[in-house]
Amino acid sequence: MSYRQTPTIVVLQEGTDTSQGRGQIISNINACLAIQDTLKSTLGPFGSDLLMVGSDGKTTITNDGATILKKLDVVHPAAKILVDISRSQDCEIGDGTTSVCLLASEILKNCKPFIEEGMSSHSIIKGLRESCNYVIEKIKDLEINLDEKPLDEEYDMLIKCALTAMNSKIIQQNGKFYSKLVVDSVLTLDRDDLDENLIGIKKIPGGAMEDSLFIKGxxxxxxxxxxxxxxxxxxxxxxxxxxxxxxxxxxxxxxxxxxxxxxxxxxxxxxxxxxxxxxxxxxxxxxxxxxxxxxxxxxxxxxxxxxxxxxxxxxxxxxxxxxxxxxxxxxxxxxxxxxxxxxxxxxxxxxxxxxxxxxxxxxxxxxxxxxTKTCTLILRGGSIKIIDEIERSLHDAIMIVKRALKNKQIVSGGGAIEMELSKNLRDYSHSIKGKRQLIIQSFAKSLEIIPRQLCENAGLDSIELLNKLRNLHANNEINFGLDLDNDNVSNNFEKFIWEPSVVKINALQSATEAAILVLSVDETIQNKENDAQGGAPRGRGMPMPAGM
The missing domain is CATH 3.50.7.10 (GroEL)
Structure with a gap:
């Protein structure tokens, strides 16, 4: 029997970078954790601002997650997934852009040991989907419907939602003033449309923040x-x-x-x-x-x-x-x-x-x-950089009030809903056997990143306060969350720290989908640019089976 020499087929261009296997998944997770490290210090009322300088020398000072990720030149393909989910959260909801990235990164962080131990990524993905579906259903059970309220009570409810959205922004000290501006602005829009683009925002440097004007027209x-x-x-x-x-x-x-x-x-x-x-x-x-x-x-x-x-x-x-x-x-x-x-x-x-x-x-x-289906906000402040950040803060609050008008269901903020979901998910995991129990418990642990990071950014002892919250939620105190003003815990529903439930639902769904996407990718092929001299590109060879 004679054998012909096996010819070679050019499949991939020479210089193409290929990485695959378990190591590639861990590398992608590490890239997402690097994004988390950048963002986590900006979360909450005591979050820090980031000063970013672009290639053109222009500076931006902000703690808005979507803006930070937009300004960062993220090149890692897996880390870009976090940029995408922050943008989708910003477009769809307007707030929670930092939270969604922290949640996705924390889910990946807690799944990393399972990957290192050789667990199949598809088993992990099944557990994450099951956990996400369970917590979404739980939020719908826990949310409080504020529908069919008199106009004055509805107005107060919207003010409280706007105040909660502003708690982590530069304008938190002037929250009462700006929350009234935001709610008045949204209420001038057509209830059937609520197009936020019809709220004109004009910026005039100089003057105090509270010199800002609302014009019904x-x-x-x-x-x-x-x-x-x-x-x-x-x-x-x-x-x-x-x-x-x-x-x-x-x-x-x-x-x-x-x-x-x-x-x-x-x-x-x-x-x-x-x-x-x-x-x-x-x-x-x-x-x-x-x-x-x-x-x-x-x-x-x-x-x-x-x-x-x-x-x-x-x-x-x-x-x-x-x-x-x-x-x-x-x-x-x-x-x-x-x-x-x-x-x-x-x-x-x-x-x-x-x-x-x-x-x-x-x-x-x-x-x-x-x-009148439109209005104008004239913003004042010491410098244009401050006014730019005020505009970004008001955008988040406007979107939250808009969502609250469309979806009258709210949940307690300040980490209360995350702690309750974590407790319920842990209880649910006890009824599951096998590997899925570990995955569900890791998802429950991931939810605690929000209250933990709120504590750390405020300079508080996260271990002590989270243990207090776990104890309270174990005794069915479902609305207890962090009270950062008094360095303690409190009933955040009674303190009117409210958030529309749609914000949490969208953040959890987006974070889970992003984590699943990262875990499902175990090979990266990165093409280099074609040779500048032209002609047929040289490539990596693969042997052709004999007889072809």
């Missing part, structure tokens, strides 16, 4: 203006508002076209024609009886002076977002032509318009809008 910064603007009136009661996407400006001919003429009179005809076009537009605007003209496009010096002479206020180059929000508040339409304007339908109105000086900026304020 629209406010935007004074736009670029031409000569004649200061002669226009700056205050109206019940004005008629015309919104345009039309340019009201004379253009220099050299910018638009080349015209060959033989006589001076021909040039004068061109100028007269252009003058006639813009004057026709302006006169048609005057005929509508409007008091305020807003446009996305420029309103030039001729139109500005024309409106000033007739007691009309105008603003050109209004940003698209501001004009859209104004239109939704005052009514009317954004028109692309001034011909055949229907005064009854296409003009908006409000109770009051005025231009105000706020700090170093001038703002155009529309208040008392009949169709």
């Amino acid at each position: 629209v406010g935007f910064k004074k736009t670029f203006s031409y000569a004649g603007f200061e002669q226009q009136p700056k205050k109206f009661i019940n004005p008629k508002i015309l919104s345009l996407n039309v340019e009201l400006e004379l253009k220099a001919e050299k910018d638009n076209a080349e015209v060959r003429i033989e006589k001076v009179e021909d040039y004068q005809k061109i100028v007269d024609a252009e003058w006639g076009i813009i004057m026709d537009k302006l006169n048609k605007i005057i005929e509508t009886g409007c008091n305020i003209v807003l446009s996305k496009l420029p309103i030039g010096d001729l139109a500005t002076q024309f409106f000033a002479d007739r007691g009309i206020f105008c603003a050109g180059r209004v940003s698209n977002d501001d004009l859209e929000r104004t239109n939704k508040a005052v009514g009317g339409s954004i028109l692309t032509s001034v011909n055949d304007i229907n005064k009854e339908i296409e003009l908006g109105t409000c109770e009051k318009f005025e231009e105000l000086q706020i700090g170093s900026e001038r703002f155009n304020i529309f208040s008392g809008c009949p169709l």
Whole structure:
């Protein structure tokens, strides 16, 4: 019998990095634990802020988990999974971005010994799924439904949820002031939609934090203006508002076209024609009886002076977002032509318009809008970095209040729900035999990372306080959690430390899925860039079976 030489098939490019097996899973877990070490000090009311400097030299000071992970240049493929779940938590819920990463990392940390001992990752995954399903059902049993409450009680409930969301933020000392701003903002939105993008946030450095303003309507910064603007009136009661996407400006001919003429009179005809076009537009605007003209496009010096002479206020180059929000508040339409304007339908109105000086900026304020489905928050602070962090903090609180309005179920915060779930899961594990019992117990232990880290960030003895909580929860004190103000434990439901249950459910589901994804990957193939010289890439060879 003769054997031919086995040829080689190029499968992977030369230089391709491949890692596989148990060591690869442990390496991925270690990468996630490195992310946990970065984030854990930012959790809770006494969490620290991180100062990050980007490649462009810009600095960001924040303790928001999603923002930190967004700014970090994470290159490890497994660690990027944590970045993804923090972003999904931020988009879906708005808060709990740090908690979800800590939970996922802690689940992996407690599963690491099982991997090292040779337990199949699929057995671990089954146990984690079972644990997650059990705690989600338990949360639904423990949550308290605040539906069918009178309006004043609902308002108080939303204030408490907003305060809890702000406890870990830079604005916690001004929590009562900002929680009222947040709740008032969300309640102005359409209950069926609750689109948080209709809450305009404007930032003006200077002044104290509590100089921030809530405007039930629209406010935007004074736009670029031409000569004649200061002669226009700056205050109206019940004005008629015309919104345009039309340019009201004379253009220099050299910018638009080349015209060959033989006589001076021909040039004068061109100028007269252009003058006639813009004057026709302006006169048609005057005929509508409007008091305020807003446009996305420029309103030039001729139109500005024309409106000033007739007691009309105008603003050109209004940003698209501001004009859209104004239109939704005052009514009317954004028109692309001034011909055949229907005064009854296409003009908006409000109770009051005025231009105000706020700090170093001038703002155009529309208040008392009949169709108010939008509002504006004008934030003040010592520096733009502080205001940026206030904005991130308010975003979390706005999203929490929005979720609380949609989902009236709440649970006790401050680690209370995590300790109760941990206790129930441990009790459940006693009815399970075999390896799954160990996995379920490790999941129960992982849930304690939240109260433990809250204690450590506050400089308290986590062993003592967690033992107190375990004892209380063993005696069915289900609402007891950490009271960091008094360095002790307390009934957090009675102290109004509340969180929407949907925040916890989403965090637990996302963290478990992330941990399962990391555990299910036991090989990484990382391709290098192709050879810059081109041509067929050289590769790693695999022998072809004889006879092929």
